Amino acid sequence: EDQVTQSPEALRLQEGESSSLNCSYTVSGLRGLFWYRQDPGKGPEFLFTLYSAGEEKEKERLKATLTKKESFLHITAPKPEDSATYLCAVQGRSDGQNFVFGPGTRLSVLP
Amino acid sequence: DAGVTQSPTHLIKTRGQQVTLRCSPKSGHDTVSWYQQALGQGPQFIFQYYEEEERQRGNFPDRFSGHQFPNYSSELNVNALLLGDSALYLCASSLAWQGLDEQFFGPGTRLTVL
Numbered sequence: 001e002d003q004v005t006q007s008p009e010a011l012r013l014q015e016g017e018s019s020s021l022n023c024s025y026t027v028s029g030l031r032g033l034f035w036y037r038q039d040p041g042k043g044p045e046f047l048f049t050l051y052s053a054g055e056e057k058e059k060e061r062l063k064a065t066l067t068k069k070e071s072f073l074h075i076t077a078p079k080p081e082d083s084a085t086y087l088c089a090v091q092g093r094s095d096g097q098n099f100v101f102g103p104g105t106r107l108s109v110l111p
Numbered sequence: 112d113a114g115v116t117q118s119p120t121h122l123i124k125t126r127g128q129q130v131t132l133r134c135s136p137k138s139g140h141d142t143v144s145w146y147q148q149a150l151g152q153g154p155q156f157i158f159q160y161y162e163e164e165e166r167q168r169g170n171f172p173d174r175f176s177g178h179q180f181p182n183y184s185s186e187l188n189v190n191a192l193l194l195g196d197s198a199l200y201l202c203a204s205s206l207a208w209q210g211l212d213e214q215f216f217g218p219g220t221r222l223t224v225l
Contacts, residue, residue: 004153034214036216041199041218041219041221042218042219043115043201043203043216043217043218043219044154044201044216045216046213046214046215046216087153087154089153098156098159098167098169099144099146099154099156099214100156101146101153101154101155102153103151103152103153104152104153
């Protein structure tokens with residue numbers, strides 16, 4: 001069964017203090033790993049898709065990387081507006097079109 | 112270009128009642144997926160509709176059913192509501208040929224069961 005865990009559960013950073021969020025996954029044949037951002041009371045907003053180990057993608061202050069067992073979301077010099085819950089999801093070949101989400105990391109960036 | 116829309120925004124029901132949630136996909140999208148997100152947890156896949164048929168289903172009981180209309184909009188029905196059905200219900204749309212690489216989520220419907 002495909003599984004996704006995320007750590008830490010919650011993270012508080014000072015503005016400008018860089019850090020990384022972890023997503024560990026178990027999947028029988030990875031089709032894709034996805035990162036989403038979710039603000040309170042809203043639907044997830046797509047950030048990145050990663051397909052193979054070694055792949056990296058960047059968007060503004062965010063960079064996502066992928067290994068065979070985990071993915072990292074690096075946040076460089078975060079701002080208060082980066083505060084949100086960051087969700088990781090995997091799509092395994094054996095599950096067809098299903099997504100399996102992790103529980104998320106709640107990020108708070110203090111001014 | 113309208114994104115994914117869902118209605119209603121909030122809903123309060125009592126145990127044993129039935130509820131219908133609605134979703135209109137992003138313009139041009141033909142596939143709709145439904146997710147349940149309990150407070151503090153990640154979304155859980157309920158099912159996916161394409162060409163008016165249920166194509167994939169997650170680990171949810173038969174009390175959860177759905178429908179897709181010719182215009183690609185979709186409904187989620189939940190019968191015999193339980194307290195544990197209280198959650199944010201998310202609809203996501205995509206293009207079948209792209210898989211779920213470009214999946215866009217709606218704002219969700221917050222269901223409270225008393």
